[in-house]
Amino acid sequence: MISRSMLGGVWRYRGFIAGSVRREFQARYRNSLLGAAWTILNPLAMIVVYTVIFSQVMGNRLQGNTGHFAYSIYLCAGVLTWGLFAEITTRGQNVFLENANLIKKLQFPRICLPIVVVLNSLVNFAIIFGLFTAFLAISGAFPGWTFLALLPVLAVQVLFSIGLAMVLGVLNVFFRDVGQFFGIVLQFWFWFTPVVYPVTALPEQYRTWLSLNPMAAVVQAYQGILLNGQLPAWRSLAPVTVCALLFCVLGMHLFRKRAGEMVDEL
Amino acid sequence: MGAIKVSNLGKAYKQYGNRWSRLAEWILPGAAPRHKLKWVLQDINFELAPGDAVGIIGINGAGKSTLLKLITGTAQPTAGSVAISGSVAALLELGMGFHPDFTGRQNVFMAGQLLGIAVHEIEALMPEIEAFAEIGDYIDQPVRVYSSGMQMRLAFSVATVRRPDVLIVDEALSVGDAYFQHKSFDRIREYRARGTTLLIVSHDRAAMQSICDRAILLDGGRLAKQGSPEEVMDYYNALIAEREGSTVEQVVTPEGRVQTTSGNGRANVTEVAIENEHGRALEILNVGVPATLRIRVRINEALPRLVLGYMIKDRLGQQIFGTNTHYLDHALTDLAAGEVVDYRFSFPLNLGPGSYSVTTALTSSETHLGDNYEWRDLAAIFTVVNMNRREFVGCSWLEPQVEIQR
Numbered sequence: 001m002i003s004r005s006m007l008g009g010v011w012r013y014r015g016f017i018a019g020s021v022r023r024e025f026q027a028r029y030r031n032s033l034l035g036a037a038w039t040i041l042n043p044l045a046m047i048v049v050y051t052v053i054f055s056q057v058m059g060n061r062l063q064g065n066t067g068h069f070a071y072s073i074y075l076c077a078g079v080l081t082w083g084l085f086a087e088i089t090t091r092g093q094n095v096f097l098e099n100a101n102l103i104k105k106l107q108f109p110r111i112c113l114p115i116v117v118v119l120n121s122l123v124n125f126a127i128i129f130g131l132f133t134a135f136l137a138i139s140g141a142f143p144g145w146t147f148l149a150l151l152p153v154l155a156v157q158v159l160f161s162i163g164l165a166m167v168l169g170v171l172n173v174f175f176r177d178v179g180q181f182f183g184i185v186l187q188f189w190f191w192f193t194p195v196v197y198p199v200t201a202l203p204e205q206y207r208t209w210l211s212l213n214p215m216a217a218v219v220q221a222y223q224g225i226l227l228n229g230q231l232p233a234w235r236s237l238a239p240v241t242v243c244a245l246l247f248c249v250l251g252m253h254l255f256r257k258r259a260g261e262m263v264d265e266l
Numbered sequence: 267m268g269a270i271k272v273s274n275l276g277k278a279y280k281q282y283g284n285r286w287s288r289l290a291e292w293i294l295p296g297a298a299p300r301h302k303l304k305w306v307l308q309d310i311n312f313e314l315a316p317g318d319a320v321g322i323i324g325i326n327g328a329g330k331s332t333l334l335k336l337i338t339g340t341a342q343p344t345a346g347s348v349a350i351s352g353s354v355a356a357l358l359e360l361g362m363g364f365h366p367d368f369t370g371r372q373n374v375f376m377a378g379q380l381l382g383i384a385v386h387e388i389e390a391l392m393p394e395i396e397a398f399a400e401i402g403d404y405i406d407q408p409v410r411v412y413s414s415g416m417q418m419r420l421a422f423s424v425a426t427v428r429r430p431d432v433l434i435v436d437e438a439l440s441v442g443d444a445y446f447q448h449k450s451f452d453r454i455r456e457y458r459a460r461g462t463t464l465l466i467v468s469h470d471r472a473a474m475q476s477i478c479d480r481a482i483l484l485d486g487g488r489l490a491k492q493g494s495p496e497e498v499m500d501y502y503n504a505l506i507a508e509r510e511g512s513t514v515e516q517v518v519t520p521e522g523r524v525q526t527t528s529g530n531g532r533a534n535v536t537e538v539a540i541e542n543e544h545g546r547a548l549e550i551l552n553v554g555v556p557a558t559l560r561i562r563v564r565i566n567e568a569l570p571r572l573v574l575g576y577m578i579k580d581r582l583g584q585q586i587f588g589t590n591t592h593y594l595d596h597a598l599t600d601l602a603a604g605e606v607v608d609y610r611f612s613f614p615l616n617l618g619p620g621s622y623s624v625t626t627a628l629t630s631s632e633t634h635l636g637d638n639y640e641w642r643d644l645a646a647i648f649t650v651v652n653m654n655r656r657e658f659v660g661c662s663w664l665e666p667q668v669e670i671q672r
Contacts (some may be wrong), residue, residue, distance in 0.1 A: 016379035023376065027367050102363035107339040107356070108380050174288060260342030263335075264279050 009109030016108070020116040025123060039127050043083060050075050050196055069139055070227065076132050077226040078195030078219045080125070081154075085161050085215060086186060087121040092165025093172045093179050100266035110259055114169060118162055136226070143229035153221045153232060156241050160214060163247025170254040173262050193219050214240035267352035268316035268431035268463035270337065275310040276345035277332055278303035303344070306332050307487045310346070316431070319464040321474040321495060323502050324484035330467045333484065334358060334436050337465065352431025352463075355381065357421055366410035370401065370420055373409055377424045391427050398449075399423040418442050422450050432463045451477065471499055475582045496583035497524040500625075500643040504528035523623075529640035532569060533601075533628045537562040538646035540624075552653040553663050557615040561626060561645075565605040569639070572598045574609055575627040576645075580661055581620055588625075592632035616663040617650045624648075 010017070034041070051072050095113045096103065103110060136142045172178040193215050199207060210216045217240050221232035280301040282288045287300035307329040314320055322330050335341040337348050338356040363380075364373045374395055378388040396405055399419040404412060412420070419442060426433065433454065442450065454477060458464050468474050474481060474495050481498035483491040483505075491501050501516060504526050516526050539547040543556040551557060563574060575590030591597050591609070598607065624646040630637035655663070 012382070013379070015385055016376065019375055019379050019385065023365075023368055023372050027365075027372075099363075101365075102380075104335075104340060105356075105358045105363040106377075106380050107354075261280070263341045 006109065006111055010111060010115065013109055013112050017112050017116055017119065020112075021119045021123060024116070024120050039124055040131060043080060043128055047072065047075055047079060050079070054196060069141060073136070073141055074198070074223055074227050075196065077222040078193070080129055080132060081157065081219060081222050082190060082193065082195050082215070083128075084121055084125040085157060085218075086190075087124065088118055088158070088161035089165045089168060089182070090186065091117045091121065092162070093168035093182055095165075095169050096173050096262060096266070097179075103263055104266055110262075111255070114162070114166060117165070118158070122158070143225055146225050146229045146231055149225050149231050150222065153218060153225070153237065156237055156244055157215075157218045159248060160218070160240055160244035163244050163249075163251045166251025166255055167247055170251070170258050170262070173265050174258070189213070189215065192216075194223075195219055211239070214243045268314075268461065269349075269351050270314040270432065270463065270465070271349040272310055272312050272337065272346070273349075274346035275307060275333070275336060275343055275348060276305060277307040277329075277336055277341065278305045278344040280304075305344075305487060307336070307484075308345075310484075310489050312482060312489065312492060314463050314465065316352075316463055317458070317461050318480065319458055319466070319478045321478035321481040321498075322465065322467045322484060323469070323474065323481060323498065324490075325506070328484040329487040330484055331358070331436055334434055334465070334467060338434055350432060353382070353428075354432045354434065355425045355428075355430035356434040356436075357425050358434070358436045364409045364417060364421070367408050369408055370405040370412070374405075374420065374424050377421070378427075381425070383428070395420075395423045395427050398427075398453075400446075415442055415446070419446055422446075426450075426453055426457070429457045429460060429462055431461075432465065433457060435464075435466045435468075437467050437469070447473075472584050474499065475584060493524070497526070499583060500524070500526040504641050504643075523644055525642070525644040527640065527642045529628065529638045531640060532567040532637075533563055533565045533572060533639040535561055535626045535628065535640060535642055535645060536564045536606075538624055538626060540646060540648045548648070550649045550651055551615055553615065553617065553619065553650055553655045554665070555615050557613060559609075559611040559613075559624065561609045561611075563607045563609065563628060565601045565603060565607070568603050569601045569630070570599060571630045572601055572607070572639070573629050573632060574607075575629065575632075576611070577625040577627075578617075579623050579625060581622070583623075586617065586622065586661060590627070590629075590632060615650060618659065618661045618663060619650050619652045620661065621647065621649050 054071070054075075092114055095117050096110070099113050102108075102113075133142075133147075168178055168182055192210075192213055194202070194210070199210065199220070202210070217236045221237060224230040224232055280288075281304050282291075282301050291300045310333065312320075322333065324330050332341065334356070335358060336343050337350065338354060338358065339348075339350075340356075340358065363377070365376065368376065371392070374392065375385065375388055378391070379385070383391070399405075399416075399422075401412075401416050401419055404416060405420075409417060409420075422442075435454070451473065454464065454466075458477065464477065466474070466478065478495050481491075481493065481495040482489060483498050483502050485491075485505065490505070491498050497516070505528075516524050537560070539560045540549075540551060541547050541558045541560055542551060545558075547560075559576065561574060561576065563572070565572070573590050573592045575588065575592075577588030578586045580586055601607070623644045625641075625643045626645045627641045628639035630639070652658075655665070658665075
């Protein structure tokens with residue numbers, strides 16, 4: 001699936017990868033006055049909106065948890081991690097199209113491009129999630145050692161995102177509908193994942209459907225860890241892990257088979 | 267280091283009947299291919315030894331850029347293979363894939379890293395890159411505000427900051443102004459002298475002939491001709507004139523040069539001679555003497571209009587002077603079959619010492635793209651020697667009157 005030469009190529013071009021991640025980060029905020037603050041302000045605005053609407057206006061309360069910040073923490077746990085998933089997949093599906101200029105003119109391992117996207121998304125995520133962690137610590141809601149359980153969940157989620165992004169990225173070069181279509185899918189997917197609302201808000205008969213949604217298990221694991229300091233039910237993550245591996249294999253297969261043809265289509 | 271071997275190289279693009287057939291081909295198991303292959307390059311074979319300089323010419327769409335992309339590895343061949351040894355620097359089209367939102371400096375780092383140069387090395391080379399590109403403060407501006415010439419300057423400076431074993435240039439240089447073209451060609455010449463293999467696509471005859479020692483002509487995706495730049499260029503010009511489809515013929519002259527003739531033969535040049543002021547046809551003439559170019563044309567079929575053009579070229583095939591009877595207001599009309607026309611063009615032979623050739627063209631209009639009756643390269647060869655003039659160098663004789671005040 002991943003050949004030694006591919007890894008060798010990535011290693012030789014590590015300078016380019018690191019440089020690209022840094023440059024992209026800088027470029028994103030170069031022409032703005034507040035600079036990196038926007039990385040935080042964007043999700044913060046979203047959290048405020050949802051907190052106000054769902055927690056206050058709609059009087060929605062989480063069952064069994066009455067902490068002052070409970071809903072905000074619940075929301076952050078889902079919104080921030082969903083944001084990482086959405087960023088990797090939406091940017092991943094366009095990575096080859098956006099870098100057509102580079103791909104057509106220079107010879108380098110193409111696999112570097114999705115790697116740059118993933119690293120960039122992780123950097124953005126680290127910043128915002130770091131702040132969120134600080135908030136947890138200050139407000140006394142830090143879940144303690146259970147916090148470390150985030151790492152394996154995060155690993156599974158990133159793997160799932162990468163696999164999906166690779167599949168979409170390659171397909172999008174040949175079928176531009178894929179990009180448009182996934183934009184719509186992502187919206188439905190977000191609302192079909194218990195990010196903003198608790199699972200209990202769903203009518204009983206629809207809850208079983210959630211098990212078909214790989215992201216639901218991931219998001220619920222985060223919420224459990226961060227809100228209740230509860231280790232995730234590892235078994236519930238099995239389907240998403242399998243999906244992640246399947247997408248990765250499929251993505252790499254597509255990439256290896258179509259990388260050459262891709263240049264002709266760009 | 268620096269050898270290139272291209273064997274049986276071919277490239278085809280897949281063409282699908284409609285938008286759905288690709289999807290069908292991908293998804294339906296065991297289905298027959300639903301695409302047609304559109305070959306843009308086929309059966310290309312050639313080899314470059316280290317230090318060779320080869321020019322690729324051909325009309326737009328002949329496959330030149332595709333060939334370079336296959337050689338640099340940005341595109342995958344459909345058939346055959348390319349073997350290349352040593353470091354490669356390539357300037358394909360414009361800009362080297364610069365990112366429009368990054369500054370020139372950031373792009374230099376990115377491009378440098380993609381060329382396999384480490385960051386600290388790029389830092390060390392940065393002053394040199396800036397100095398060569400000469401774009402001033404723009405280096406810290408986003409590339410989207412650059413002119414195409416500035417992008418090219420920066421791209422060339424980065425790509426050639428270190429001497430590569432193989433340098434591949436695709437017409438990029440034509441974007442630069444005359445000053446930068448000179449500068450970049452000087453660098454290319456310098457690298458070539460130090461052993462870099464050069465592969466260049468250009469429509470600039472002079473550049474091609476002054477840098478390359480071999481040329482390859484691509485026509486319709488196939489290698490149509492390979493040889494000395496002069497020979498291939500002449501053939502190429504003839505080919506352009508020959509769209510109507512009569513024959514192009516090349517014969518080796520006794521001096522070992524290749525004479526190209528083409529045309530539909532409705533008229534032809536039967537005699538070309540250079541005469542001195544006494545009317546004697548000579549092969550060796552003195553600098554600055556009054557000379558006459560005498561050309562005899564035979565009309566084989568009745569012609570509505572006849573324009574005779576001639577071009578004097580130097581030993582490398584560079585154009586020294588050319589004109590035709592259309593520009594000279596002496597085009598002839600209504601010629602009968604069997605007529606013989608004698609032309610005499612008199613001029614002072616203000617050329618520097620060296621060997622020169624005369625190319626003649628018989629056409630119906632001022633360009634040789636009109637009705638091409640005959641095109642004849644190397645129709646006559648003469649040598650100019652400095653018998654009694656004061657010492658000078660160069661390809662023309664511009665003797666000055668000297669006035670000095672002190």
